[in-house]
Amino acid sequence: MPRYLVTGCAGFIGSTLTDSLLADGCEIVGVDAFTDYYDRAAKEAALRDARDRSSFTLLEHDLATGPLPADALEGLDGVFHMAARPGVRASWGAGFEAYVSDNILATHAVADAAGARGLRLVFASSSSIYGDALAYPTPEDTPPSPISPYGVTKLACEHLLNAHARDSGLEHVALRYFTVYGPRQRPDMAFTRLVAALVSGSEFEIYGDGSQSRDFTFVADAVAATIAAMRDAPVGATYNVGGGSEAALRDVVALVEQLAGRPLNIRYGERAAGDVKRTLADTARIRAELKWEPRTDLRVGLAAQLDAAGALAASAG
Numbered sequence: 210m211p212r213y214l215v216t217g218c219a220g221f222i223g224s225t226l227t228d229s230l231l232a233d234g235c236e237i238v239g240v241d242a243f244t245d246y247y248d249r250a251a252k253e254a255a256l257r258d259a260r261d262r263s264s265f266t267l268l269e270h271d272l273a274t275g276p277l278p279a280d281a282l283e284g285l286d287g288v289f290h291m292a293a294r295p296g297v298r299a300s301w302g303a304g305f306e307a308y309v310s311d312n313i314l315a316t317h318a319v320a321d322a323a324g325a326r327g328l329r330l331v332f333a334s335s336s337s338i339y340g341d342a343l344a345y346p347t348p349e350d351t352p353p354s355p356i357s358p359y360g361v362t363k364l365a366c367e368h369l370l371n372a373h374a375r376d377s378g379l380e381h382v383a384l385r386y387f388t389v390y391g392p393r394q395r396p397d398m399a400f401t402r403l404v405a406a407l408v409s410g411s412e413f414e415i416y417g418d419g420s421q422s423r424d425f426t427f428v429a430d431a432v433a434a435t436i437a438a439m440r441d442a443p444v445g446a447t448y449n450v451g452g453g454s455e456a457a458l459r460d461v462v463a464l465v466e467q468l469a470g471r472p473l474n475i476r477y478g479e480r481a482a483g484d485v486k487r488t489l490a491d492t493a494r495i496r497a498e499l500k501w502e503p504r505t506d507l508r509v510g511l512a513a514q515l516d517a518a519g520a521l522a523a524s525a526g
């Protein structure tokens with residue numbers, strides 16, 4: 210059975226990927242530093258199922274501060290590099306230093322380790338590298354132009370991996386995820402904040418007027434694309450991973466209210482610096498080359514996230 214390293218294994222996407230690979234019979238060495246971007250308890254909860262399996266080993270390690278221990282890299286078939294400091298808003302100001310560490314320095318260390326051992330590396334990049342994109346839907350060859358410090362670090366990581374590929378022959382694949390959602394979604398992300406507001410009756414703040422739209426991608430679809438990339442992608446490929454469910458935030462609010470059977474308490478706030486107006490992936494390349502397509506539409510995926518949080522109306526089930 211294949212044995213993989215998953216960095217960021219305690220995070221939203223990393224833990225879902227880890228569970229899926231374990232269920233397929235893979236052995237997983239999971240690495241996570243349990244950074245302070247959000248609460249450790251949420252990450253521990255996300256790892257609960259994985260920790261029950263003998264095919265899972267957890268290594269608590271900060272990738273930005275030192276090389277991975279050699280024994281963690283033994284016998285591997287590939288590396289899924291999901292660890293990062295995510296989020297656009299916190300990447301401004303003094304927060305940027307942590308983005309440089311957890312994104313650029315950490316990726317450099319992982320690329321060194323994978324390149325030296327001839328391991329294939331699948332990298333979690335982001336739609337944020339496009340900024341306010343020059344074309345919609347946005348194909349992969351659209352000139353990148355990130356408008357947040359976070360997006361700049363993700364683009365830097367892509368370039369860094371290309372540099373490592375030339376130097377060490379590193380085999381890498383970059384996946385540009387478009388707003389991923391579903392159970393375990395990070396607490397700073399809109400859907401999790403929506404669900405929390407619904408459950409507690411507290412206010413939900415929309416940054417701006419709610420007309421900003423996103424190509425929402427259900428986490429199981431993102432994970433399926435990630436595994437397909439490890440198995441089948443040509444060396445050096447870059448793919449958009451978009452769920453094909455574009456919606457404006459205010460329409461998502463209406464859908465949540467409908468699914469939950471009760472209204473939300475909404476407040477409109479300032480538009481957030483670095484937030485793009487719109488994302489929409491052109492997924493022709495990944496559909497053609499990896500035979501991947503998103504399977505979960507927004508209504509079904511959102512219902513799954515609400516259900517996991519115990520916030521689904523009985524009649525909507």
Ligand SMILES: NC(=O)c1ccc[n+]([C@@H]2O[C@H](COP(=O)([O-])OP(=O)(O)OC[C@H]3O[C@@H](n4cnc5c(N)ncnc54)[C@H](O)[C@@H]3O)[C@@H](O)[C@H]2O)c1
Binds near residue numbers: 294
């Ligand atoms: N969630 C999305 O919508 C989305 C969209 C585009 C790209 N991405 C990318 O996907 C990846 C996963 O995102 P997520 O939403 O699951 O984030 P997350 O914060 O839930 O998971 C990231 C994990 O990486 C760990 N980590 C951070 N820095 C580390 C370091 N230096 N050493 C070891 N571990 C470290 C964190 O502790 C965390 O558990 C990230 O690379 C992110 O940039 C996510």
